[in-house]
Amino acid sequence: MEDAITTRFKNLIISSNDALEFKLIRKPDDVDDDKLIFKPEMSHQVFGDSENIFGYRDLRIKLYYSAGCLETYLGMTYTEKADKSICEGVEADEVLPKVREKLASEVHSSIDSFLVALKNDESWAPPGTLIYSFSVNDKEKGQRHFEVYKADMSCKGFKEYHERLQTFLLWYIDAASFIDIDDDQWHYFNMFEKYTSTVGSYQYATVGFATVYQYYAYPRHARPRIAQVLVLPPFQGHGVGAQLLSAIYREYVGRSEVKDITVEDPSVDFQRLRDFVDAKNCQTLESFSNKNLIQGFNKNMAIEASAKFKINKKQARRVYEILRLRITDVSNEQQYQTYRLDVKRRLNVPYQREQKNFKKLQRVLKSVEGGAIIDGPSADQRMQILDKQYRLLEEEYKRVIDRMEVSD
Incomplete structure (x- = not known):
């Protein structure tokens, strides 16, 4: 069983993601409105990889901004702070200095001065x-x-x-x-x-x-x-x-x-956003019409996407695959298989290049006395990898298509 000191230590550790709270303040009453609180997705860039803070119970780190010009208030509250005399000499973490050093130079430490500065938004x-x-x-x-x-x-x-x-x-x-x-x-x-x-x-x-x-x-x-x-x-x-x-x-x-x-x-979320906007734009182009989509990707799609929306060829191909999936009857096995093979051929191109380089390396190693023989993935393993790549990609494409359906 844990001893009393260990238990006490654990009770004074809090996730920095849980402790942090942000608000965009439009009017003085918003300061006390907890419905406006939003949380960080991460805090390791300030509090370290563990994203933990030691030494406080019920810690709340309040980072509030005026909604317009972003006047900034930083403060914190807690119900208990670690006493090093009873925590084996371990002191509570410094919290506010770690946050403050990442902020702009002028930060309010008093909520009263912040509320005075909030009036700046009225003319901003x-x-x-x-x-x-x-x-x-x-x-x-x-x-x-x-x-x-x-x-x-x-x-x-x-x-x-x-x-x-x-x-x-x-x-x-x-x-x-x-x-x-x-x-x-x-x-x-x-x-x-x-x-x-x-x-x-x-x-x-x-x-x-x-x-x-x-x-x-x-x-x-x-x-x-x-x-x-x-x-x-x-x-x-x-x-x-x-x-x-x-x-x-x-x-x-x-x-x-x-x-x-x-x-x-791009992050996964931003790539999905980009796909949505690009697909919405390209569906208005003649080269991306249904009759052209079922014929497969062609250079006219890349040319028109570039000319009209400054989309590069790689992204134009991705947009084609999204729009082609949208018009594909997945309950029709022949249609669906044709689409899958089309996408998998594109996904397999980098692997084919790797195979050519791999074979060159094998020949070099064989020509060297005592050279090691390197085994690459088998055909079955490669097919499994390719199938997984495709399934993950199709899931992303379907999310974009679902959003398109809602927005149309």
């Missing part, structure tokens, strides 16, 4: 240029209006705003790093909800953002690469992420110097 407007607006119908809140602004570091107040905004990356994007704001090849896209305040005037609430780096493409072209995209949890599930991506596309697709739009190491 998004920095940059309005490039896109849209509305969504919310079952609970009715029609909601959103706007996307493009900004750069020359925009008044944007640098300070971005320094506060980017801190959300630490809690929602793994291996996140803050970008070099002195590099003018970065483009910034910020989304806001435009709402009516309690006094009847318009105010803005931060919804999410994206950063895009403009790379050079030979000979006189540019290749924008989407690097970071984040929609804050209170706004997820309303389709605003797709709208943010659409706004980015609209900014670049009409530019002749833009070769294509790429994505830097």
Whole structure:
């Protein structure tokens, strides 16, 4: 059985993900409204791989932002703190300094000063240029209006705003790093909800953002690469992420110097979002019509997807597979088998290249006296791997198709 000291130690350990709580504050009453709390997806980038904090009972780390300009409050409460005299000399972890060092320079430690600063939101407007607006119908809140602004570091107040905004990356994007704001090849896209305040005037609430780096493409072209995209949890599930991506596309697709739009190491969730937007766009193109889809992927699809939406060939092929699956009658074994084989042939291309290299290596090793013989996967093993790859891919495609069905 555990002794009393061990039990006491365990009771003073809490998950940093559970202890952290965020709020976007629009009005003073929101400070005490726990329904507005949202949680981090991760905290190891601040509290270490264990994501644990020692030394407190009922710990609450409160990281609150004013909804518009992101004035920041950081505080904490607890009902008990470890006493090193009875915890074998072990002191409670430092908590607030670890969080504060990741935040922008000006952080409120007093809730009263934060509430005074909250009034800044009343006259605050998004920095940059309005490039896109849209509305969504919310079952609970009715029609909601959103706007996307493009900004750069020359925009008044944007640098300070971005320094506060980017801190959300630490809690929602793994291996996140803050970008070099002195590099003018970065483009910034910020989304806001435009709402009516309690006094009847318009105010803005931060919804999410994206950063895009403009790379050079030979000979006189540019290749924008989407690097970071984040929609804050209170706004997820309303389709605003797709709208943010659409706004980015609209900014670049009409530019002749833009070769294509790429994505830097997309997460599974972002790839699904990208697939949805690209598939919605490409289904309007003649080359992606049903009669052409059943004939298989062709160069016209890649050419038209590139010309109309700056989609590269690899992504155009993926979009084709999604739209082809959508029109495939999976209850018709012949149709379904034809589709599966088409996708598996594409999935098998990298393996075929590996096999060629593998055979070359085998010949070299055989020619060397005493060279080792390396065994690759058998044909049956390769078929099992390929089948698993296909099944996982089809599951992702079906999720995109389901969303398309709902949105049509």
